[in-house]
Amino acid sequence: MLSCHSRSAAEAEQLGLVDEIAPDLALARRAALRTFARASSLSVFACRRWVERDLAAELAAGVDETLAALSSPKVLAALRAFTVDGETPWV
Numbered sequence: 001m002l003s004c005h006s007r008s009a010a011e012a013e014q015l016g017l018v019d020e021i022a023p024d025l026a027l028a029r030r031a032a033l034r035t036f037a038r039a040s041s042l043s044v045f046a047c048r049r050w051v052e053r054d055l056a057a058e059l060a061a062g063v064d065e066t067l068a069a070l071s072s073p074k075v076l077a078a079l080r081a082f083t084v085d086g087e088t089p090w091v
Contacts, residue, residue, distance in 0.1 A: 009021045077089075
């Protein structure tokens with residue numbers, strides 16, 4: 001469920017939404033750039049090809065899963081309740 005709830009840095013880290021809390025953003029940025037600069041261009045190219053190939057398959061699977069869910073009367077009723085009455089029956 002999407003919400004507008006703001007989270008503290010510590011809460012975001014605890015939930016796994018961020019990798020680290022950087023007290024000094026400039027130092028953290030430089031460290032990240034050094035790490036990225038070490039990657040060889042062939043490795044980056046291979047990773048991009050791998051991600052793109054799997055991304056297409058994952059998107060297709062996501063479309064199939066969404067279409068299957070939308071054919072369920074229970075799911076459609078829950079969506080109608082949400083859009084018409086503002087209910088959140090899945091909570």
